[in-house]
Amino acid sequence: MEIWQYLINAVQKAGADHVFGIQGDYVLNFFSRAHKSSLKVVNMCDEQGAGFAADGYARINGFGAVCATYGPGCLKLVNPTAQAYAELSPVLVISGVPGVSERGGDPLLHHKVKSFDTQLNVFKEMTCAQAQLSDAKTAAEEIDRVIAAVKRSKRPGYIELPRDMVNAETVVCPKYPEQEKPVDKEALDRAVDRAVGILSKAQKPVISVGMEVHRFGFQKIVLELIERSGFPFVTGVLSKSVITEFHPQFCGVYAGAMSPEPVQQLVEGADGIIAVGPLLSDLATGIFNFDIDIRKTIVPLSERVIIGGKEFYEAGIGSFVPALTEKADLFKKPDTVFEKNKTDVFVPVSGQKITMKRLIAALNGFLDGNMIVVADAGDAMFAGLDLVLAREAGFLSPAYYASTGFAVPAAVGAKAAAPDKRVIVLEGDGSFQMTGMEISTAAGLGHNTVVIILNNGGYGTFRKIIDGPYNDLHNWNYAGVPEALNSGKGFAVRTEDDLISALFRVKDHPDEMAVIEVVLDRMDFSERSLLLTSRIKSGIK
Numbered sequence: 001m002e003i004w005q006y007l008i009n010a011v012q013k014a015g016a017d018h019v020f021g022i023q024g025d026y027v028l029n030f031f032s033r034a035h036k037s038s039l040k041v042v043n044m045c046d047e048q049g050a051g052f053a054a055d056g057y058a059r060i061n062g063f064g065a066v067c068a069t070y071g072p073g074c075l076k077l078v079n080p081t082a083q084a085y086a087e088l089s090p091v092l093v094i095s096g097v098p099g100v101s102e103r104g105g106d107p108l109l110h111h112k113v114k115s116f117d118t119q120l121n122v123f124k125e126m127t128c129a130q131a132q133l134s135d136a137k138t139a140a141e142e143i144d145r146v147i148a149a150v151k152r153s154k155r156p157g158y159i160e161l162p163r164d165m166v167n168a169e170t171v172v173c174p175k176y177p178e179q180e181k182p183v184d185k186e187a188l189d190r191a192v193d194r195a196v197g198i199l200s201k202a203q204k205p206v207i208s209v210g211m212e213v214h215r216f217g218f219q220k221i222v223l224e225l226i227e228r229s230g231f232p233f234v235t236g237v238l239s240k241s242v243i244t245e246f247h248p249q250f251c252g253v254y255a256g257a258m259s260p261e262p263v264q265q266l267v268e269g270a271d272g273i274i275a276v277g278p279l280l281s282d283l284a285t286g287i288f289n290f291d292i293d294i295r296k297t298i299v300p301l302s303e304r305v306i307i308g309g310k311e312f313y314e315a316g317i318g319s320f321v322p323a324l325t326e327k328a329d330l331f332k333k334p335d336t337v338f339e340k341n342k343t344d345v346f347v348p349v350s351g352q353k354i355t356m357k358r359l360i361a362a363l364n365g366f367l368d369g370n371m372i373v374v375a376d377a378g379d380a381m382f383a384g385l386d387l388v389l390a391r392e393a394g395f396l397s398p399a400y401y402a403s404t405g406f407a408v409p410a411a412v413g414a415k416a417a418a419p420d421k422r423v424i425v426l427e428g429d430g431s432f433q434m435t436g437m438e439i440s441t442a443a444g445l446g447h448n449t450v451v452i453i454l455n456n457g458g459y460g461t462f463r464k465i466i467d468g469p470y471n472d473l474h475n476w477n478y479a480g481v482p483e484a485l486n487s488g489k490g491f492a493v494r495t496e497d498d499l500i501s502a503l504f505r506v507k508d509h510p511d512e513m514a515v516i517e518v519v520l521d522r523m524d525f526s527e528r529s530l531l532l533t534s535r536i537k538s539g540i541k
């Protein structure tokens with residue numbers, strides 16, 4: 001089989017039927033072949049957008065791919081690949097590079113930086129495995145090695161395809177199924193007994209569902225633990241909606257000091273916490289402000305379990321959680337009464353200026369289980385944490401690495417991965433000005449995406465920390481964007497009535513793309529954003 005064909009087959013076998021990217025002469029041959037294959041190639045406006053699209057696709061689909069040319073193309077993928085690495089998104093980066101036969105004497109071929117390997121060296125910092133397909137004999141094996149590492153670790157991988165190797169014949173080697181690491185039954189029993197010891201004494205237990213539950217596909221076994229134990233559960237900023245938020249035991253999104261009062265009390269007042277697969281970043285904990293007794297915590301991770309803060313066992317979520325669930329009779333609390341995060345009901349007040357708080361209340365009435373929300377870094381994400389979503393994994397956000405400009409391109413990937421769903425983008429004006437042009441890609445693909453732009457005149461998040469002209473942006477006619485694209489409908493929302501009529505119109509036109517510009521006061525922030533920035537400000541002083 002020729003290398004290009006093997007690579008396309010391998011991407012498809014890994015689970016992706018789309019690849020996002022932009023071509024260039026080093027990747028043109030591969031691109032044209034991919035276009036003719038059954039893989040769907042999505043041409044984006046910019047490589048950074050392609051990287052975010054592949055990330056959004058991978059977060060929903062479990063594997064994504066992006067393809068770019070050497071140098072200026074692929075180096076624009078650095079930021080989205082870094083985000084995918086930091087937030088466990090399995091994306092394969094494929095770069096067409098100068099041919100093996102062109103490199104003798106180290107010529108100044110266009111797009112080269114310092115050496116032919118500069119790009120590879122950069123990507124080593126943000127990928128779990130790398131391969132240069134410069135030897136046809138081993139190319140197939142190398143492709144398999146990188147893709148297996150991506151699937152296993154849920155981190156990006158990197159493959160360079162020299163342009164003179166695209167049509168070289170590679171040797172297809174037999175596949176051996178990956179051996180699962182055997183479970184140490186004794187260690188597992190010890191861990192479960194110890195956890196049962198904590199939980200059986202707990203009067204106010206809680207389960208916190210973390211990001212790894214989604215990334216490694218443990219939703220089913222965690223849901224079983226939740227239901228058999230009867231414990232209330234919360235999610236975190238990176239795991240919002242991993243389990244449906246319509247579940248009767250769901251109480252809200254916990255983020256340390258950046259949490260609504262009832263959710264903070266539920267978690268910090270607990271005397272037994274099962275925190276499954278968390279990522280305890282600053283943004284997930286209100287800048288590390290959380291008052292939890294570590295001795296009462298049980299933290300199953302993908303490959304180990306930490307109990308009481310110090311003991312490590314050779315078991316991970318996959319074996320530990322079902323074993324703990326089996327003993328649920330020893331600690332279950334089926335009749336516990338717990339307080340949930342409250343959501344406001346939205347009844348529009350005529351002529352009333354729209355605010356962030358009321359927007360979220362209105363969206364809670366608008367969203368349904370057929371929608372996926374992609375919220376960008378900034379107040380879109382903080383405010384978005386209090387949206388209540390019926391759909392599992394219906395909320396995507398770069399809540400740790402926090403690269404602004406994620407949402408519109410990620411929505412292109414999300415829609416490609418879930419074509420029967422409607423994607424709702426929630427993002428700030430600043431983020432939209434960074435990568436919003438990818439709405440053109442969405443329009444070209446006929447997507448019915450709804451982009452809600454929170455226009456607060458600039459980088460609002462920083463106004464509360466240190467304000468100045470560096471937080472201001474030139475104002476656009478955001479509602480005019482669909483007209484410029486010859487696609488979709490634009491709305492400028494200033495009042496509650498404007499908002500409700502825009503949302504009705506959007507619901508009534510399920511096939512139409514829409515941009516809803518929500519004009520907010522410059523100093524109108526969500527409660528969570530205010531809590532966070534006051535912490536940051538006190539750290540800066």
Ligand SMILES: Cc1ncc(C[n+]2csc(CCOP(=O)(O)OP(=O)(O)O)c2C)c(N)n1
Binds near residue numbers: 428429431432458462
């Ligand atoms: C790529 C990138 N550049 C800069 C930042 C720093 N940053 C964080 S929030 C933010 C403001 C974004 O503005 P907007 O999208 O309008 O959101 P708002 O703060 O107004 O809610 C910026 C620039 C970042 N996180 N990522």
Ligand SMILES: [Mg+2]
Binds near residue numbers: 428429456457459460
């Ligand atoms: Mg803004």
